[in-house]
Amino acid sequence: MCCAGREVALPAGALVSYSQRGTYMTTIERQGKPTSTLAKLGRIAFSVLVLVGVFFVLWVGFIFLRDSNAPQGIIAIIAIVWGVGGIALLFWVADWVINRTSVTTAKKLQPIIFVGPALLILAWYLFIPTVRSLYLSFFDAQSKNFVGLANYVFAFTDSKMRESFMNNLLWLIIGTGGAVGFGLIIALLADRVKMEKVFKSIIFMPMAISFVGAGVIWRFIYSYKPAGEDQIGLLNAIVTFFGGEPQAWFTMPVWNNIFLIAILVWLQTGYAMVIISSALKGVPSTIIEAGRIDGAGEFRIIRSIIIPFIAPTLITVSTTIIIITLKIFDIVFTMTNGNYGTEVIASMQYKQMFRFYHYGRGSAIAIVLVLAVIPVMWYNLHQFSKREGF
Amino acid sequence: MISLARKRQNKWTMVVNIVLIVLVIIWSIPIIGLLISSLRPQDDVLNTGWWTIFKGDGDFTLNNYRRVLGGSQATFTDAEGNVLRASGDNLSQAFINSFTVTIPSVIIPILIATAAAFGFAWMVFPGRKLFFTIVVALLVVPLQISLIPILRDYMKIGLTGSYLGIWLAHTGFGLPLGIYLLYNYVSTIPRDVFESAFLDGARPMVIFVRLVLPLSVPAIASLGIFQFLWVWNDLLVALVFLGGTSDVAVLTQRLANMVGSRGQDWHLLTAGAFIVMIVPILVFFFLQRYFVQGLMAGSVKG
Numbered sequence: 001m002c003c004a005g006r007e008v009a010l011p012a013g014a015l016v017s018y019s020q021r022g023t024y025m026t027t028i029e030r031q032g033k034p035t036s037t038l039a040k041l042g043r044i045a046f047s048v049l050v051l052v053g054v055f056f057v058l059w060v061g062f063i064f065l066r067d068s069n070a071p072q073g074i075i076a077i078i079a080i081v082w083g084v085g086g087i088a089l090l091f092w093v094a095d096w097v098i099n100r101t102s103v104t105t106a107k108k109l110q111p112i113i114f115v116g117p118a119l120l121i122l123a124w125y126l127f128i129p130t131v132r133s134l135y136l137s138f139f140d141a142q143s144k145n146f147v148g149l150a151n152y153v154f155a156f157t158d159s160k161m162r163e164s165f166m167n168n169l170l171w172l173i174i175g176t177g178g179a180v181g182f183g184l185i186i187a188l189l190a191d192r193v194k195m196e197k198v199f200k201s202i203i204f205m206p207m208a209i210s211f212v213g214a215g216v217i218w219r220f221i222y223s224y225k226p227a228g229e230d231q232i233g234l235l236n237a238i239v240t241f242f243g244g245e246p247q248a249w250f251t252m253p254v255w256n257n258i259f260l261i262a263i264l265v266w267l268q269t270g271y272a273m274v275i276i277s278s279a280l281k282g283v284p285s286t287i288i289e290a291g292r293i294d295g296a297g298e299f300r301i302i303r304s305i306i307i308p309f310i311a312p313t314l315i316t317v318s319t320t321i322i323i324i325t326l327k328i329f330d331i332v333f334t335m336t337n338g339n340y341g342t343e344v345i346a347s348m349q350y351k352q353m354f355r356f357y358h359y360g361r362g363s364a365i366a367i368v369l370v371l372a373v374i375p376v377m378w379y380n381l382h383q384f385s386k387r388e389g390f
Numbered sequence: 391m392i393s394l395a396r397k398r399q400n401k402w403t404m405v406v407n408i409v410l411i412v413l414v415i416i417w418s419i420p421i422i423g424l425l426i427s428s429l430r431p432q433d434d435v436l437n438t439g440w441w442t443i444f445k446g447d448g449d450f451t452l453n454n455y456r457r458v459l460g461g462s463q464a465t466f467t468d469a470e471g472n473v474l475r476a477s478g479d480n481l482s483q484a485f486i487n488s489f490t491v492t493i494p495s496v497i498i499p500i501l502i503a504t505a506a507a508f509g510f511a512w513m514v515f516p517g518r519k520l521f522f523t524i525v526v527a528l529l530v531v532p533l534q535i536s537l538i539p540i541l542r543d544y545m546k547i548g549l550t551g552s553y554l555g556i557w558l559a560h561t562g563f564g565l566p567l568g569i570y571l572l573y574n575y576v577s578t579i580p581r582d583v584f585e586s587a588f589l590d591g592a593r594p595m596v597i598f599v600r601l602v603l604p605l606s607v608p609a610i611a612s613l614g615i616f617q618f619l620w621v622w623n624d625l626l627v628a629l630v631f632l633g634g635t636s637d638v639a640v641l642t643q644r645l646a647n648m649v650g651s652r653g654q655d656w657h658l659l660t661a662g663a664f665i666v667m668i669v670p671i672l673v674f675f676f677l678q679r680y681f682v683q684g685l686m687a688g689s690v691k692g
Contacts, residue, residue: 066552072483072637076490079553083494087501095595110594111518114509117502118565119521124543125562126528129536136538186413189406201678202414205421208674209667210623212642216649216663217420220427220656232439232656234423266417274682298402327532330625334646349534350626359538366535373530384526 047097054093058086091117130370137364141357151364161365164343170257171264171325171344178265179321180314183272188302190273191280200277204270211267211330218263219335224248251340260342263331268324272317279313280306319376326372345369428454428660435657454661458648459485479658481665483637484644488622488669490553491632491640495560495621496614502561503568504576504610508602510569511577512584513594522573528566536562537630544631551633559631560624564617575609576602611680619670619681641666 061082068075091113098109140147155161186203190196206214223233227246231237236246250256283306291301307314329346336342338351345365353362426440429450442448459482509515510522540559541550549555583605587597603610625642632638639647645659645666652658674681 062552062554065554066548072486076486079490080493083554083557084497084501087498091501091505091595095593099593111509111513111515114505114513114594114598115515115521118506118569121502121558121562122525122528122565125536125540125559126531126533126566127524129539130531132539133535182413186410189410192406193403193410195407195410199410199414203417204678205671205674206417208619208670209421210625210642210670212623212625212645212649213663213667214420216645216659217424219649220424220660221420223654223656230438232436234419234439234441237439237441266420269417323530323532327534330642333625334649346532346534346626349537350629353538354630363538366532366537369532369534373532377527377530380526380529381523384523 043100047100051093051097054089058082058089061086133363133366136359137367139360141360143359147360151360152368154361155364155368160338160343161345161348163341164345164348167257167342167344168326168328171261171328172322174258175261175264175268175325175328176318176321178261179268180272180276180318182265182269183276183317184314186269187273187277187280188306190277200270200273203273206267207270209267211263212334214263214267215331215334218259218266222249222259250336250342253341256336256340256342260331260335263335264325264328268321272321275317276310276313279310283309319379323373323376327369424660424663427656428664430454430657432655432657435660436654454657455665458658458662458665479644479648479662481641481644481662484639484641485665487638488640488642491556491560491628492618492621494553494557495564496617498557499561499564499568499617500610500614503565503572503613504603504606505598506565506569507572507576507606508594508598510573525566525569529570531566533563533627537626541630550631551638553638556627556631559627560617560621563627564620568613568617571613572606572609575606579605608680608683611677612683615673615677615681618673622670 061078065075065079065082070078094113098106098113101109136143137151138146138148140150186199190199193199209217220232221234222236224236224246225231225233227240231240231246235249240246249259287305287309288301291305296304327346328344329350332338332342332344332347333350338344338347345368349362349365349369352358352365423440426443427435429452430440430443431449431451431453434448438448458479460480510518536559540562544550544555549558579602583601584597587601592600623642625646628640628643629646632640632643645662648659648662
C-alpha cells in the first residue's frame with residue numbers, strides 16, 4: 001500500500017477486551033555446580049569473546065558488501081542472507097550467552113533478549129531522534145549557534161510555510177472527507193449487491209500502488225497540450241470534447257491542490273471502504289429489522305442505526321487518513337515539487353534539509369509535524385489504557 | 391403487494407449496481423489507461439489519446455519496456471524493422487535493488503517484533519507497561535522527525551548509501567506497528583500451550599522458535615505483506631538514506647528521477663510506472679486475504 005497508513009489510530013475501545021491474563025516466569029531448573037570465581041570470570045570472558053567474534057564476522061560481511069564489485073544479483077543474494085541470518089545469529093548468540101550465567105541471572109536477563117533489540121532500535125530510530133530534533137530546532141543551519149525560537153518563528157511566519165499549513169489543512173479536510181465519504185458510500189452500496197467482492201477488489205486495488213506510481217498515472221491524466229492539438233490527457237480530452245478550453249491543471253491556483261488531493265482519495269478510498277465494510281457486517285441484523293418494522297426507510301436506517309453503530313470505526317479510519325494527509329510528501333514531491341502554490345509541510349521539511357541544508361529549520365518543521373499528531377497520540381493512549389488486562 | 395415491493399426492491403438493486411459500476415469504472419480507468427499507453431508505440435502515445443485504440447487503429451509494442459528496463463545502451467527494433475539504440479533507464483537493476491532493500495526490511499522487523507511481542511505478552515519485567523505505552527505512542531510519530539538525527543549517525547559510522555542502513559531504518563520505522571499487531575496476536579495464544587512446554591523444561595528461546603513463531607504465522611503474514619508494500623512503495627526513506635547514487639537506487643527513486651528528466655516521454659513513463667506497480671499488484675491479488683486481515687488488525691481490531 002502506498003506508503004500510507006502505517007501510522008495508525010487505535011479503534012474506539014470495547015471491540016476487544018482482553019481478559020486478565022497471567023504472565024509466567026521462566027522456571028528453568030538447572031543443576032548448578034559450585035564454581036570458583038576464576039571459572040566464572042573465564043566463562044564471562046569467553047561469552048564476551050564469542051559475542052565480539054559474531055559482531056566482527058558480521059562487520060566484515062558488511063564491509064565486503066559495501067566495497068565489493070561482484071555482480072549485482074550475487075551481491076543482492078549475499079546481502080539478504082547476511083542481513084537476515086545476521087539478526088537470527090545475534091538472537092541465538094545472545095540467548096546462548098545468557099544461559100551460561102547462573103539460573104537467577106538468566107531469569108532476570110531473559111526478557112532483555114526478547115524485548116531489548118526492539119527497544120534499542122526504537123530508541124535509536126524514533127524516541128531519541130524526537131529529543132534530538134527538538135534540540136537541533138533551537139540551533140542555526142549548521143547546528144552551531146543557539147538561535148532560540150527563530151526557526152519556529154520561520155516555521156509559522158514564512159510565506160511558503162503558511163501556504164503549506166493552508167494546503168495541509170485542505171488535504172486534511174478534503175482528502176480525509178473524500179476518502180472516508182466515498183469509502184462509506186461504496187461500502188454501504190456494495191453491501192447490498194451480489195457482486196460485492198468484485199467491486200470491492202477493484203476499488204481496493206490502488207492501495208497497492210505507490211504514491212510515485214500514482215503520481216505518474218495522474219500526471220498523464222492531467223497532461224496538457226495547447227488548444228487545437230489532440231489532447232492525450234484524459235481530463236483535457238473530456239473538457240475539449242464538451243467544447244471547453246484545455247487547461248494546464250497544475251498551474252491553476254488552489255484548484256491544483258484539489259487535483260493532487262484527488263490522487264490521495266483514489267488511493268485511500270479502498271482502505272476506508274474495506275474497514276468500514278467489515279464494521280457494517282457487524283451491525284446486528286435484528287436492530288435493522290426492528291427499524292424496518294417500525295417503518296423506517298433505507299436512508300433513515302442508515303442515518304439513525306448504521307452510522308451511529310459504526311461511528312467508532314469511522315473515527316479510527318478518519319484519524320489514520322488524517323495522519324497520512326498531515327505528512328503527505330511523495331505526491332507533491334513528484335507532481336509539482338511544491339510549485340504553483342501546492343507546497344506542503346513535509347515537502348518543506350525535505351527541502352530545508354536537503355536543498356538548503358538548514359538543519360535547524362528542518363528540525364523545527366519536523367517538530368511541528370509531531371505537535372500536529374499529538375492529539376491522535378493522546379487518543380490512542382487513551383483507547384489503549386481503557387483496555388483491561390495489560 | 392408482495393410483488394410490488396419486490397419490483398421496487400429490484401429497481402433499487404439495479405440503481406445501486408449501476409452506481410457501483412460507474413464508480414468502479416472511474417476507479418479503474420487510470421490503471422487501464424496506463425497499461426494501454428505503456429504498450430503503444432512512442433508516436434501514438436505522444437500524439438493521440440490511449441482511448442483511440444478502441445476505434446481499432448494503433449499498434450502494440452514492447453519497446454517501451456525494453457527501453458526502460460535496458461541499461462545505458464538499450465537495443466530494440468522499431469516498427470519498420472530498424473534496429474535502434476537508445477539510452478535506457480536501467481529499471482532492471484533498480485528492480486533487483488528494490489528486492490535487496492525490501493526482503494530484509496520485511497524479515498528483520500518481523501523477527502524483532504515477534505520476539506518483543508512475546509516478551510511483552512508473556513514475561514514479567516520492570517517497566518513493561520511503560521515501555522509498551524511508549525510503543526503505542528510511537529505508532530503515530532512521523533518518521534520525518536528521525537531523518538536528520540539518523541542521517542548524522544549514518545555519516546559518522548559510514549552507513550549512508552548502504553543496504554544495512556536502509557534495512558535498519560525500515561526496521562525502526564516499522565517496529566511500532568509490528569510490535570503492536572503481533573502483541574495483539576501473541577497475547578491471545580492460550581496459556582496452556584506454553585505451560586506444558588515449560589513443564590518439559592524448554593527455554594524461552596526454544597518456545598519462541600518452536601511455538602510462538604509457527605503459531606503466529608497468520609499475523610506474521612499480514613504484517614509481512616503490509617511491510618512489504620510499505621517498503622517497496624517508499625520513496626522518502628530511500629531518498630534520504632540510500633542517497634542519489636544510481637547503483638543502489640530503488641524503483642521508486644528511479645521512477646521519480648524519470649519524471650524529472652523525461653517529463654513528457656509518456657511512452658517511457660507509463661512503462662516505468664507499470665514496472666514499479668507490478669509486484670505490489672501481484673502480491674495484492676494473490677495475498678489479498680492476508681492483506682485485508684493485516685489492515686483489520688491495524689485498525690479495527692486494535
